[in-house]
Amino acid sequence: MDVSDSAPLLQLALRVEHDIFLVRQRGREVAAVVGLEHQDQVRMATALSEVARDLLRTSGGADVTFRLTDDADVGRRQLRVDLAPVTPLPDGRYEPESAAVARLVDKLGVVTGKGDTVVMMSRRVPVAAPTLTPERLAEIRAELARSAPGSAVDELAAQNQQLIAALDEVRSQRDELAVLNDELQETNRGVMALYNQLTEELEETNRGVVALYAELDEKSAQLRAASESKSRFLANVSHELRAPVTAIMGLGRLLADSASDPLTAEQARQVGLIRSSAADLLALVNELLDLAKAESGRIEPDWTEVDLRPVFGQLRGTLRALATGPDVALVVEEPPTPATLRTDEVLLGQVLRNLLHNGLKFTQRGEVRLRARREGDRWLLSVSDTGPGIPEELHGRIFEEFYQVPGATRVGGTGLGLPYARRLVTLLGGTLELASEPGRGSTFTVTLPVGGA
Numbered sequence: 091m092d093v094s095d096s097a098p099l100l101q102l103a104l105r106v107e108h109d110i111f112l113v114r115q116r117g118r119e120v121a122a123v124v125g126l127e128h129q130d131q132v133r134m135a136t137a138l139s140e141v142a143r144d145l146l147r148t149s150g151g152a153d154v155t156f157r158l159t160d161d162a163d164v165g166r167r168q169l170r171v172d173l174a175p176v177t178p179l180p181d182g183r184y185e186p187e188s189a190a191v192a193r194l195v196d197k198l199g200v201v202t203g204k205g206d207t208v209v210m211m212s213r214r215v216p217v218a219a220p221t222l223t224p225e226r227l228a229e230i231r232a233e234l235a236r237s238a239p240g241s242a243v244d245e246l247a248a249q250n251q252q253l254i255a256a257l258d259e260v261r262s263q264r265d266e267l268a269v270l271n272d273e274l275q276e277t278n279r280g281v282m283a284l285y286n287q288l289t290e291e292l293e294e295t296n297r298g299v300v301a302l303y304a305e306l307d308e309k310s311a312q313l314r315a316a317s318e319s320k321s322r323f324l325a326n327v328s329h330e331l332r333a334p335v336t337a338i339m340g341l342g343r344l345l346a347d348s349a350s351d352p353l354t355a356e357q358a359r360q361v362g363l364i365r366s367s368a369a370d371l372l373a374l375v376n377e378l379l380d381l382a383k384a385e386s387g388r389i390e391p392d393w394t395e396v397d398l399r400p401v402f403g404q405l406r407g408t409l410r411a412l413a414t415g416p417d418v419a420l421v422v423e424e425p426p427t428p429a430t431l432r433t434d435e436v437l438l439g440q441v442l443r444n445l446l447h448n449g450l451k452f453t454q455r456g457e458v459r460l461r462a463r464r465e466g467d468r469w470l471l472s473v474s475d476t477g478p479g480i481p482e483e484l485h486g487r488i489f490e491e492f493y494q495v496p497g498a499t500r501v502g503g504t505g506l507g508l509p510y511a512r513r514l515v516t517l518l519g520g521t522l523e524l525a526s527e528p529g530r531g532s533t534f535t536v537t538l539p540v541g542g543a
């Protein structure tokens with residue numbers, strides 16, 4: 091709705107000092123009847139009296155018009171007051187004496203309507219205010235026209251009342267603020283206490299972790315020392331045993347020699363037993379020595395470019411003699427070319443021989459097969475047999491020193507072959523894995539990097 095079209099609710103003339111009171115008082119009345127809240131009525135009235143005072147001084151007064159209009163910006167009703175100065179505003183501009191005045195209303199400024207420059211201020215009517223029908227507006231107009239304005243003293247008294255109310259309001263707000271402040275401080279103290287407690291707990295936990303780590307370090311040092319002394323002990327004992335066992339074997343050979351005095355059949359049998367026991371003992375001592383050396387890190391692989399074909403050829407030749415049973419075949423497949431990798435030829439030969447040897451030892455029927463397969467940058471060398479197989483739960487244990495699957499001992503052995511083989515494969519930068527099931531044979535797979543460790 092255009093401002094000029096809406097009929098004025100009230101019009102006043104501001105000409106003398108006394109009129110300021112009048113404008114203020116009537117302004118509050120109008121604000122009240124259109125539905126502004128009490129606080130807003132006072133704000134509007136105060137702003138009006140301030141602007142009225144300014145205009146009386148600068149322009150010799152003004153014609154004051156109150157209207158109820160629509161605020162197009164927010165689609166709400168607003169109480170709008172136009173103050174048309176008696177003489178034009180200096181430079182056509184208006185600045186309130188006190189900047190705070192503008193904050194008392196929604197809008198305060200200069201508008202130009204029908205060639206005149208007018209000071210305008212407005213305040214929005216709350217949504218909850220009762221709707222004003224055209225009839226009610228007409229009534230209001232009539233009421234306002236009828237009601238006689240009070241005296242300056244009346245207005246002063248009213249103003250005093252408002253001031254007291256405002257002071258009260260300020261005081262209660264200050265009290266509320268103090269309460270809030272207290273609460274905030276309380277919360278702050280709580281948060282600080284919690285923070286301190288958490289920090290303490292964290293430090294405590296930290297200290298615990300540090301202590302635990304120290305203990306762990308100490309334990310692993312002890313473990314390392316124990317393992318080293320075990321290896322040293324094994325190496326020393328087996329080394330010391332080798333000489334006397336070799337001597338026993340030599341003496342046995344001498345006794346059985348045809349150039350020596352002839353033995354009775356029984357003596358010859360017993361000497362034979364001594365020799366074979368000594369041979370077993372020497373094998374055990376040698377294996378122990380190998381393992382101890384591997385564990386103590388005294389084996390240094392001799393890295394060279396190795397061709398698998400001659401390695402396989404040699405294994406085929408030396409192990410064929412072991413595959414004595416007519417029911418077991420030793421199959422060494424030809425490796426796919428180029429069959430080279432960087433590794434230690436002797437150690438690799440030892441590992442494969444050990445696995446093939448086991449396969450032949452434990453397989454009664456079928457075959458033992460060595461096969462090489464290239465997968466990316468790795469070689470997979472597998473020894474599979476059609477032997478008894480190994481139960482899943484023992485797959486870890488057979489790599490432990492001296493462990494032998496119960497019932498399999500009758501074929502001889504020491505239980506040191508597999509741990510030694512795995513040790514060597516690790517030294518070569520690879521892994522030794524087992525896939526096996528009872529009744530389905532076993533497959534030991536050595537995986538080695540093509541480029542060495």
Ligand code: ADP
Nearest residue numbers: 448449452488494495498503504505506507508
């Ligand atoms: P050894 O062969 O001297 O007993 P190993 O460490 O080589 O010692 O093997 C440990 C045990 O693992 C063997 O005693 C045997 O019970 C089991 N084993 C090893 N290889 C095979 C195989 N190919 N088939 C079945 N069992 C096997």
